[in-house]
Amino acid sequence: MKNTISQTLEVNKVSESKIGQVDFENLNFGKIFTDHMFVCDYINGEWQTPKIIPYGPLSMDPSARVFHYGQAVFEGMKAYKDDNGDTFLFRPDENYNRINKSAERLAMPEFPEDYFFEGLNTLLKLDNEWIKPGFGNSLYIRPFVIATQASVSASEADEYKFLIICSPAQSYYSGEVSVLVEERYSRSANGGFGYAKAAGNYAGQFYPTKLAKEKGYQQIIWTDADTHQYMEEAGTMNVFFRINDTLLTAPVSDRILDGVTRKSLITLAEKQGITVDVRPVKVSEIVEAAKNGSLKEIFGAGTAAVVSPVKAFGYQGEHYELAKQENSYASHFKKALMDIQYNKAEDAFGWRYKV
Numbered sequence: 001m002k003n004t005i006s007q008t009l010e011v012n013k014v015s016e017s018k019i020g021q022v023d024f025e026n027l028n029f030g031k032i033f034t035d036h037m038f039v040c041d042y043i044n045g046e047w048q049t050p051k052i053i054p055y056g057p058l059s060m061d062p063s064a065r066v067f068h069y070g071q072a073v074f075e076g077m078k079a080y081k082d083d084n085g086d087t088f089l090f091r092p093d094e095n096y097n098r099i100n101k102s103a104e105r106l107a108m109p110e111f112p113e114d115y116f117f118e119g120l121n122t123l124l125k126l127d128n129e130w131i132k133p134g135f136g137n138s139l140y141i142r143p144f145v146i147a148t149q150a151s152v153s154a155s156e157a158d159e160y161k162f163l164i165i166c167s168p169a170q171s172y173y174s175g176e177v178s179v180l181v182e183e184r185y186s187r188s189a190n191g192g193f194g195y196a197k198a199a200g201n202y203a204g205q206f207y208p209t210k211l212a213k214e215k216g217y218q219q220i221i222w223t224d225a226d227t228h229q230y231m232e233e234a235g236t237m238n239v240f241f242r243i244n245d246t247l248l249t250a251p252v253s254d255r256i257l258d259g260v261t262r263k264s265l266i267t268l269a270e271k272q273g274i275t276v277d278v279r280p281v282k283v284s285e286i287v288e289a290a291k292n293g294s295l296k297e298i299f300g301a302g303t304a305a306v307v308s309p310v311k312a313f314g315y316q317g318e319h320y321e322l323a324k325q326e327n328s329y330a331s332h333f334k335k336a337l338m339d340i341q342y343n344k345a346e347d348a349f350g351w352r353y354k355v
């Protein structure tokens with residue numbers, strides 16, 4: 001069935017949904033995708049007619065530049081359903097702006113705002129059944145852009161594909177993680193592209209993370225590439241430290257990704273009278289605070305898990321366990337943010353976006 005719903009967007013629906021085959025009680029994160037996807041090609045210096053088509057494999061020339069030079073950027077966002085069945089996004093303008101910021105750094109073209117929002121809205125309406133109500137259930141949304149131009153010549157491409165794919169996600173209790181403070185490898189450097197959500201930033205951290213896992217840690221906290229003396233962020237999350245009742249987090253820079261969850265937590269904390277010190281955080285002061293008991297919590301902040309508590313960290317061969325907190329900031333902020341996302345709390349900052 002082919003029908004055009006607007007002048008700019010072509011919709012080609014599946015003849016039959018595969019939703020009946022999905023076990024929503026036992027979802028493996030990121031493995032199952034909805035019936036449709038959004039695609040838009042960039043050719044001859046212009047974005048072509050955007051389309052929504054059945055989810056399925058892409059056909060690409062093996063010389064497409066994304067395979068050779070990693071010219072690829074992405075976003076991660078979620079859609080939530082409230083008890084009335086209304087669907088919401090959380091600060092999607094931030095994701096839209098960020099994917100273009102990432103694209104610019106990788107010499108890729110800007111994507112038009114109206115295509116992005118019309119595509120997203122139409123896709124979420126078509127696949128709305130895939131967003132299950134219930135606190136913690138969501139639809140993980142992955143917009144991404146890849147260089148499709150056929151040619152192994154080492155320069156920026158002039159053909160690209162923008163896609164949005166969606167995967168149902170469940171609230172999961174990831175457990176508390178142990179993290180290793182990295183002393184040798186670096187995720188990003190001054191003048192690099194650590195601030196971009198670029199595929200290559202991930203590729204480069206799998207190996208050090210594998211080594212950390214062999215030592216019994218699930219994730220790495222990256223330190224600055226120059227001195228390895230300052231805490232930066234985890235691989236997919238920004239990081240907060242609670243010393244007594246103050247929160248510390250590193251300022252964003254060209255090495256650190258400007259997370260939507262991070263900036264939302266800072267705003268919420270300040271509104272609630274909790275001091276947030278945004279400043280370079282020395283590894284030595286965190287070690288000192290762990291030793292004298294003033295380090296109460298460490299947690300990661302990112303769209304996928306919202307807030308992830310850390311139970312221990314390793315540094316220079318030592319292992320530091322954090323004491324369990326009653327009324328942790330981590331659980332408080334996780335609930336406060338999710339209450340806004342699921343339309344259960346007042347949206348004082350205008351963060352919810354109704355689909």
Ligand SMILES: *Cc1c(COP(=O)(O)O)cnc(C)c1O
Pocket residue numbers: 076197233234235236237238257258259260261262301302303304
């Ligand atoms: C996506 C990401 C985050 C978290 O950003 P959110 O907008 O909160 O999801 C943090 N660090 C890195 C490196 C990331 O890629």
